Amino acid sequence: MDALLYGHGSARKVVAVQQQGDQHIRLYLREGGKISTSDVEFFPFLYLSDDSLLSEFKQKYWLKELAGHNFFRYLTAFPRWSEYWDAIRLILESTRKRTGSSPSSYAELGTIYTHPDPAWQYLVQSGNTLFRGLEVGDLACLHVSLAAVAPRGKSPIAAKSSNRIVVIDLSDGKGWSKTLDGRRLGEKELISAFLGIVRERDPDLIIGQRLTSESLPYLLRRCSLHQLECPLGRDGSEPRASAPRFPRSSTELEYPPYDIAGRHVIDLESLVAMYDTLRRHAEKSSPRDLLVSYFGEEKYRSSSDQPSHLRSSWDDDPEMVRNQAILEREVTERLSTVLLPGAILLARIAPFPLGSLVRTSPSQLIESVILRYYLDQRHALPKTSDTSITLPDESELFYTGLFSNVLQIEFPDLHARIIQSLDLSPERDELHVVRTLLDAVLALRQNLTETRTDSAERHFDSEVGGMNTLLAGLYAHLTSSRGILNDAPMSKRIVEATTQLRIEIQQIASLFNTELVLRDGSAHFFSAPDNVIGRDEQLQLLERMLASLPSGVEPIVGGTYPRLLSLKRKNYVTLDLSQRIQIHGPSILPHGIELYLRRFVEQAIANILNENIAGLHNLYQASAQSILQHQWTVRDFERRETLHLSLDEYKMAVEKGDRKPSAAYEALLRAGTYAGVGETVAFYVTGSGTNIRISENVRPSEEWDPNFPDENRDFYLMRLREYAARFEMLFSEASFQKLFTHDSLFEFDPRDIAIVTRRESAARERSDTERGKAVEGDFRIWLDDKE
Numbered sequence: 001m002d003a004l005l006y007g008h009g010s011a012r013k014v015v016a017v018q019q020q021g022d023q024h025i026r027l028y029l030r031e032g033g034k035i036s037t038s039d040v041e042f043f044p045f046l047y048l049s050d051d052s053l054l055s056e057f058k059q060k061y062w063l064k065e066l067a068g069h070n071f072f073r074y075l076t077a078f079p080r081w082s083e084y085w086d087a088i089r090l091i092l093e094s095t096r097k098r099t100g101s102s103p104s105s106y107a108e109l110g111t112i113y114t115h116p117d118p119a120w121q122y123l124v125q126s127g128n129t130l131f132r133g134l135e136v137g138d139l140a141c142l143h144v145s146l147a148a149v150a151p152r153g154k155s156p157i158a159a160k161s162s163n164r165i166v167v168i169d170l171s172d173g174k175g176w177s178k179t180l181d182g183r184r185l186g187e188k189e190l191i192s193a194f195l196g197i198v199r200e201r202d203p204d205l206i207i208g209q210r211l212t213s214e215s216l217p218y219l220l221r222r223c224s225l226h227q228l229e230c231p232l233g234r235d236g237s238e239p240r241a242s243a244p245r246f247p248r249s250s251t252e253l254e255y256p257p258y259d260i261a262g263r264h265v266i267d268l269e270s271l272v273a274m275y276d277t278l279r280r281h282a283e284k285s286s287p288r289d290l291l292v293s294y295f296g297e298e299k300y301r302s303s304s305d306q307p308s309h310l311r312s313s314w315d316d317d318p319e320m321v322r323n324q325a326i327l328e329r330e331v332t333e334r335l336s337t338v339l340l341p342g343a344i345l346l347a348r349i350a351p352f353p354l355g356s357l358v359r360t361s362p363s364q365l366i367e368s369v370i371l372r373y374y375l376d377q378r379h380a381l382p383k384t385s386d387t388s389i390t391l392p393d394e395s396e397l398f399y400t401g402l403f404s405n406v407l408q409i410e411f412p413d414l415h416a417r418i419i420q421s422l423d424l425s426p427e428r429d430e431l432h433v434v435r436t437l438l439d440a441v442l443a444l445r446q447n448l449t450e451t452r453t454d455s456a457e458r459h460f461d462s463e464v465g466g467m468n469t470l471l472a473g474l475y476a477h478l479t480s481s482r483g484i485l486n487d488a489p490m491s492k493r494i495v496e497a498t499t500q501l502r503i504e505i506q507q508i509a510s511l512f513n514t515e516l517v518l519r520d521g522s523a524h525f526f527s528a529p530d531n532v533i534g535r536d537e538q539l540q541l542l543e544r545m546l547a548s549l550p551s552g553v554e555p556i557v558g559g560t561y562p563r564l565l566s567l568k569r570k571n572y573v574t575l576d577l578s579q580r581i582q583i584h585g586p587s588i589l590p591h592g593i594e595l596y597l598r599r600f601v602e603q604a605i606a607n608i609l610n611e612n613i614a615g616l617h618n619l620y621q622a623s624a625q626s627i628l629q630h631q632w633t634v635r636d637f638e639r640r641e642t643l644h645l646s647l648d649e650y651k652m653a654v655e656k657g658d659r660k661p662s663a664a665y666e667a668l669l670r671a672g673t674y675a676g677v678g679e680t681v682a683f684y685v686t687g688s689g690t691n692i693r694i695s696e697n698v699r700p701s702e703e704w705d706p707n708f709p710d711e712n713r714d715f716y717l718m719r720l721r722e723y724a725a726r727f728e729m730l731f732s733e734a735s736f737q738k739l740f741t742h743d744s745l746f747e748f749d750p751r752d753i754a755i756v757t758r759r760e761s762a763a764r765e766r767s768d769t770e771r772g773k774a775v776e777g778d779f780r781i782w783l784d785d786k787e
Contacts, residue, residue: 004369004433005349005440008376009128015139015204016130016262017353018235019118022080028204028234028262030134035202035234035262042122044084046114047072047381053091053111059083064378068430071383072113075375081118088112113381113484123351124372130347130354136340137174142203143336145169145329146215147321148222149314150702165222166314167325168194171333172201179326183318188226191219198232205354206232207266207336209287209328212258213642214680216265221676234262257359264354268332271339271358274346275465276472276521278339288331292580295338295460300331342462346469362473363480370433370477370485382428387488389479392495396519397569400729401757402608403517403527406574407542408558411505412468412522415475416442417553418497426478426487434474434485441470501550508548512541517566520584525564525572535560535577563609567726575609588726596623596636596716597723604727613750617739620724624742627716634704637716638682639663646677661695671700685712730755 015035016028024039043062048054051063051074062077078084088106095103095111103109106116115121123129131139147167166182168190178197180190198206208215216239223230230238239258258265268287272278278290291300314321347354350365351372357365374381416438418424425435445467477483479491505524506516513529532541538560546555563575571585581602583589589601600623607616626632641664645653651669653659667683668675675681682701685694689712697712704711724740731739735753 003127003376004373004436005444006132007123007127007129007349007351007372009126011126011128012133014128014130014132015134016234016264017119017122018259018261019081022082025118025122026235026262030138030140030204037262040122040126042118042125043077043079044081044118044121045075045077045125045375046084046088046112048074048076049111049383050074053094054087056094057087057090059086061087066378066380068380070380070428070430072381075378085116088114110383113383117356119353120351120356120368124368124375127372127376129349129351131344132348134344136344139205139344140201140203141173141205141207141336141340142198142201143171143173143329143333144206144208144211144215145325145332146208146219147325148218149321165190165219166318167322169322169325169329170194170197171329172203173333173337176201177329179322181322182314187222188228191223191226191228195228195231202234203263205264205266205340206260207268207271207332209268209332210642211267212265213267216258217677218679221679232260232263237261239265257355259355266336266355266358268335271343272335274343274358274469275339275460275462276468278460278465287335288327291331291334297334300327300334338460339462342464342466342469345463346466349470361476362469363476363483364473366437366470366473366477367484369437373433374431377431379431382430382484384482384484385428385486385488387486389481389486389488389491391479391491392499393569394519394521395570397566397760398519399515399517399527399757399759400566400568402611402730402755403564403566403757404562405528405530405532405538406517406561406564407514407526407528407538408561409524409526409542409546410522410556410558411524411553412556413442413471413554414498414501414522415494416471418494418501419475422493422497424490424493426485426490428487429485434478438471438474441467441474445471501553504550508545511548512545514541514545517564518569518572520570520572523558525561525566527564565605565608567729573605573609581605581609592640594637594639594716594719596626596632597719599623600720601723601726604724608727608730608755611755613739613753614748617748617750620720620740621742623720624717627713627720628742630706630709630711630713633706634682634684634701634711637711638684638701638704640680640682642680643675643677647674661693663694663698666695667698667700670698671703673700685715686710687712687715689714690718729758732756 011027013029013031014027015030018026018028020026020039023041025042027038027040029036029038048063049071051065054061054063054076060079061083064075066073066075076087078087091109091112092103092106095101095109106112106114145168146165147169148163148165150163164182164187166187168180169177170180171177180193182190185193220230220239232239237260239260242257242259272287272290288300291297343354343358346365347357349369350357351368352360352365371381419435419438420442423435425432445464448461448463448467475494478485478487478494480486502519509516509526514526517525517527519525526545528538528541532538539557542557546557549555559574559576561574561576565573565575567573567585567588571588573584573588574582576582583602583605588605589598593601600619603619604616607613607619626636641662643664645665647665647668650659650662650665654661663685664681664683668681683698684701684704685692685697686699687697692712692715699710721740728736731753738748739753
């Protein structure tokens, strides 16, 4: 079981692996606080369905027929990385000639199985994993926050010589911290000091917010302008952008990851997204918001909604910019302290460098563990089944409205328990790995849970969360269209059993006069009867309900909430016993929403939770008047977008018809301004009316003049109405029209307006989802113009 879960290799205290030339992998080992290296040979490999695929390959390779009857019956290895690619190119070319098809890459062949990642290949082949024999405290971490500014009113674009990095704040999580301040250092000296600190402190992990999407590309561009090398690698090499090699579970990455030799580059956002429970809370929230709303750490609450590295007020208030950078670094350090143990545990199990692991889907983590065992046993590898697998949505809405006295119950391993109880195993799993792996993960999670002391009182245990990630990944793999052990009949049985169990859970709740309001993944939210008063009675009700559940089901009691606002599937708001508001779901506050809309939605929710109808009406009127009378600044209505293509690549793609015009790029082009990949562009919409082409009516924020405001008030008022419409299901049609109007001719009377509770059928909810896609996509409506 240990060889299956942790791999069959024996290497210990390995903190990183890196390709070294064509034939070797360099191991970085931490011993006694020092780093040593060892270069070992590795042999790139791929699976073949037919040994004749390489019959014309003239270079050296090894071929072995594997045991078993699965599709990929041959394993071939090569002495060099270049020969591995030569073999793939030969198979591609011979396939084109033989079949007349035109596969563009190895992934389209269907006759080979491989992943072109040297570090992954070495770890799978050797059976080694990272961080064995090391605790989290043994690792050297560097938390980084970077603040860049521009002259007054301008955007901090890296290519402009007038812009600069003014603060880099650093800490190691063990008491040391350092702030590099642009008031004392020029930018070149500041960057040089940062590079010196990295060399001196020699971190294994570099962690930051938006580190690979924004900060690191910005730093590299500024180094180039100053003709500075950026030797962040342990071997003195510069960071290197690389293509993502494994699919993410939630969203595909829109920016390239970076490799730094001998170190792991970790985006805090990716680290958070590894954990399903946190991902639901943080889907559209900042890390700081997560610390405040989920972990209850009020000291990190800030009135600022603008990331520190996008500040442009250095001349006005440099201390504020410095403090914001420090706050961002503190948030990074605090969340990393909580979340890293789970990621490190997963890295001891799954054959991935840590930076890749936090970006990789749970299904792919599981597949790699399974593949490693099949490879070690020299057993033929199964091929993905082409059978279509249709799964019901894990989330479901039963009611919309405002609810009191709400109880939350989690069923985090429902699918795993069903697989166990029904003794299910995929048909093509000839080594019966799935059941053994499932039992091992459940046993490890149980052991982790039992060894936690009461004094720890952890609000979130990331190691247990990591095991839940693997359990979710196992189910996702079995039901995925791409999983090598996907199994349609088995998936159907799991779905049927899950559906039946959920019906029983709902029926049991009804017996206690308790209604299921919504289900969000494994979390179920119940509205308790009015006569259940106080925490003690709520817990007693939960205990009676849980005692009635079928044997083998092991729920976890979640929170109790005085109020829950249910809006639509996967979108709801909770108010906890400490009066903290938590917003859940992708369409309530989409990522990057304009500041004036964020404020409106947050204040509207607070009014609704408190049933303050008059306050809700006054809020809408005040928001509308601010737009109509220009009583705001460009920061309130601008949009910010990170560039993922160069300007030349964008123009070529538009000319070829491969993409539609984009507001951010068009704003730059119209202003004659340059910005590079990874930089953030701020812009706003001009003109009048709402029936406009956005790409023809957009300007950079730095061009907005408060003395001659030219923002499109009609457009921004329409946006306000769109967001008000997200609360439409809470009121009758007549009440909604009275509430959300900026017409003040008639006196408003809130006494005849009440929040409505509605029963939602699954059919209606699906229909509403389809109609709401344009709203959920949010700025995709207008950032990329309609044809």
